[in-house]
Amino acid sequence: MVLRSLPFFFREVALNLKRNPVMTIASASTVLVLVIVLGVFSIVAVNLVKFSRVVSSQFHMTAFLSENMSLGDAMQIQKQISGLPHVARIRYVSSEEALKRVGEWLKEEINLEGLVKNPFPSSFDIYVDDPTAMDEVAIGLGKIQGIKDLNYARKEAARMVPFLRNIKYACIVLIALLLFTTVLIVSNTIKLTVFARRREIEIMQLVGAAHWFIRWPFILEGVLQGLFGSAVAVTLLYITYTNLLATLVNSVPWFPLVSNPLTLHQILAALVASGCIVGGAGSFIAVNRFLRV
Amino acid sequence: MLSVMAHPIAPENLLSPGESSALSERVRTPRSNPAGCLIEFRSVSVVYPNGVKALVDVSTEIEKGEFVFLVGPTGSGKSTFLRLIYGEARASVGDVIVEGKSVRKLRHHQIPFLRRRMGIIFQDFKLLPNKTIYENAAYALEVIGAPSREIARKVSHVLYVVGLEHKVRMFPHELSGGEQQRTSIARALINHPPILLADEPTGNLDPDTAWDIMQLLQQINQKGTTVLMATHNRIVVDSMKKRVLTLGSGAIVGDQLKGGYSGGS
Numbered sequence A: 001m002v003l004r005s006l007p008f009f010f011r012e013v014a015l016n017l018k019r020n021p022v023m024t025i026a027s028a029s030t031v032l033v034l035v036i037v038l039g040v041f042s043i044v045a046v047n048l049v050k051f052s053r054v055v056s057s058q059f060h061m062t063a064f065l066s067e068n069m070s071l072g073d074a075m076q077i078q079k080q081i082s083g084l085p086h087v088a089r090i091r092y093v094s095s096e097e098a099l100k101r102v103g104e105w106l107k108e109e110i111n112l113e114g115l116v117k118n119p120f121p122s123s124f125d126i127y128v129d130d131p132t133a134m135d136e137v138a139i140g141l142g143k144i145q146g147i148k149d150l151n152y153a154r155k156e157a158a159r160m161v162p163f164l165r166n167i168k169y170a171c172i173v174l175i176a177l178l179l180f181t182t183v184l185i186v187s188n189t190i191k192l193t194v195f196a197r198r199r200e201i202e203i204m205q206l207v208g209a210a211h212w213f214i215r216w217p218f219i220l221e222g223v224l225q226g227l228f229g230s231a232v233a234v235t236l237l238y239i240t241y242t243n244l245l246a247t248l249v250n251s252v253p254w255f256p257l258v259s260n261p262l263t264l265h266q267i268l269a270a271l272v273a274s275g276c277i278v279g280g281a282g283s284f285i286a287v288n289r290f291l292r293v
Numbered sequence B: 001m002l003s004v005m006a007h008p009i010a011p012e013n014l015l016s017p018g019e020s021s022a023l024s025e026r027v028r029t030p031r032s033n034p035a036g037c038l039i040e041f042r043s044v045s046v047v048y049p050n051g052v053k054a055l056v057d058v059s060t061e062i063e064k065g066e067f068v069f070l071v072g073p074t075g076s077g078k079s080t081f082l083r084l085i086y087g088e089a090r091a092s093v094g095d096v097i098v099e100g101k102s103v104r105k106l107r108h109h110q111i112p113f114l115r116r117r118m119g120i121i122f123q124d125f126k127l128l129p130n131k132t133i134y135e136n137a138a139y140a141l142e143v144i145g146a147p148s149r150e151i152a153r154k155v156s157h158v159l160y161v162v163g164l165e166h167k168v169r170m171f172p173h174e175l176s177g178g179e180q181q182r183t184s185i186a187r188a189l190i191n192h193p194p195i196l197l198a199d200e201p202t203g204n205l206d207p208d209t210a211w212d213i214m215q216l217l218q219q220i221n222q223k224g225t226t227v228l229m230a231t232h233n234r235i236v237v238d239s240m241k242k243r244v245l246t247l248g249s250g251a252i253v254g255d256q257l258k259g260g261y262s263g264g265s
């Protein structure tokens, strides 16, 4: 039945967009504004999260091992380290891996392929449960035979770590709140546009239209309004962010902006999808309110 | 019309249904065979949410193929009577049976199917404001998923029949009251429904057009459609010599075959 009436539904939607452009524009521009707000915040959030991850990943201790240590000795040392208080996690970094890491880091500047001898010692990355306890851990590490050198961030900087970790959760909570508000405002706007047509809905019922038959054109219309609004918003966001990226990469190169196109596209696609869903669902709920016999 | 206005409380309104039956020419008694009856009211009372008692203990039967006028002063419950049949009003007490099914027991999703069995001409037209005359008439066919070829053919025909073929692209607010009424009539007739409910269908029409419409309703009735028409039009009722159900203050106060407007008196 739905399929058979599909041409009618599309005609209905097209005619309504033509005959009621004000309503469409009202809903679409509400979606536009809110998606921009949501989009700006999401982009800021992913950047903050990336920034905090990059920064907090620096806050571990690195214990360099004496040269030419056997794997067996290294394992012995690992056991001793894990026995220390406050040590949460240990990762063994072989000298080959260290070379590779640095090579990737510097791949544009220096070519390390030509090295005859690997200058990097093997090491342990040591993550502690409380960054402020690093000094205490350091004393313990100093007593272990075979650890040649120790490298870790200063106490003051380490205090940032819990804060940075919480940024992610703060962002998630804020985005959820923002999304909730968006859903409320958009569905309210759509409710108003449907309310303006409640008499039509009543008449449609009186001449024998089934509920789904009345509902579908409204849902399609809501989806379209969401699509219009969010598509324009996403286009604006995309243009702005890529321009910003191009400028900032040059002027503030140390800030690790999210430039991965996949992440960006995912965010923008999610915004368009939520625009459509909120539009359609808002219409659905609003129409149902007037579909009483 | 005028006499009704001059005497808002017609004499029959003062009588209880039992007393009025003595006055009527022939009171219809409930039939023993309910199979032949299309619409049946079983002791129906309607109380609106605001407390108004619109119908009080109404019982009657309408057979397949009948032409029935529903008369009575304004506010006597004619529109409510019709609304019960298409499920817009629900009986507070009693039940209405249409084509053997209790309207009261119908679920919400079954109501559209009930309404597709009938054409309804509304007292206030109930046209879709954002649709042209053509689209308004077509809507009754769209809801049943009719093919577009059939829709085009039937709409042109029915709009021609009610004399609106030159206004098809206009919107309801661009039409006169009578033209809107004729659109409502066209929409009600387009499905060739077995039941036609007409609430004051000639109220906004000049006498000539009114007669044309009455002619049309009579033709439809002769082809087998059961017609139930609420009206204040004394001349029409008196000259058509059809069954007349008279309502007064929500009760049936007269029921005559080949009756006249003044009902039981």
Ligand SMILES: Nc1ncnc2c1ncn2[C@@H]1O[C@H](COP(=O)(O)OP(=O)(O)OP(=O)(O)O)[C@@H](O)[C@H]1O
Pocket (backbone or CB within 6 Å): B048, B049, B050, B052, B053, B054, B072, B073, B074, B075, B076, B077, B078, B079, B080, B081, B123
């Ligand atoms: N939706 C409603 N809510 C409350 N009361 C109503 C409603 N519709 C009608 N009434 C009341 O019910 C009574 C019967 O109304 P109804 O419309 O059935 O009368 P009617 O005979 O059709 O009158 P008219 O000849 O003026 O069309 C009236 O007193 C009216 O005020």
Ligand SMILES: [Mg+2]
Pocket (backbone or CB within 6 Å): B078, B079, B080, B123, B199
């Ligand atoms: Mg009425």
